[in-house]
Amino acid sequence: LPSPPHENALPYASEVLPCSLHFVDGGMDLIVSYVYHGIVCWNVSSRAWKWRIQTGTRVARSSLSPDGSTIAICNLLNGFVRYDLNTGEMIRHYPVEVVENVPLPVIFIHQGRALLCGSDRGEVSIFNTEAGSLVQVLHHQGLCEYEYADGVDWIATGTSETGDRTNVILWYRHRG
Secondary structure, three states: OOOOOOOOOOOOOOOOOEEEEEEEHHHOEEEEEEOOOEEEEEEOOOOOEEEEEOOOOOOOEEEEOOOOOEEEEEOOOOEEEEEEOOOOOEEEEEEOOOOOOOOOOEEEEHHHOEEEEOOOOOEEEEEEOOOOOEEEEEEOOOEEEEEEEOOEEEEEEEOOOOHHHOOEEEEEEEOO
16 A cells, blocks of 8 residues: 555654554455554555544554444553544543553454453553443453453453563453
8 A cells, every 4th residue: 555645644753654454345445543644544456545534643553343433542642532434533532541652452342332441550441432431440461352252251461571470361251
């Protein structure tokens, strides 16, 4: 793909850095989140950009909602933000204190009804997607991942950069 549009990129955008990719429309389009250039949807066959969301902050990671209507980003400033892909408008901010300037995981869980947000302090926050309210905090240092299998929601959190103290904790919830 060509470089994203540079108009209205962040002023300190010295290089093009994609950080997350999401195929949509049966693989016809690709949504790319860029650290300095916001979120751009590309048509794969024509290699032309279709739309762009200017986030106004750096983007570290993104997650596409299960229904493909919204995208959530870690903004490397003050937490996480969710955008409507049809309008490009910000829907909601999910505040998480950012002390260390590191990319934090963001994952839609529970069929998109909740948002799993990592932190640099050992807390993984789960927010109600629509209300924006904090539902639960999982206390553990590190990264996180989500999976649904056989009627159980699984969340795995793991430490990073901790040498011999590296560990993984599995969290689960039975549906029903």
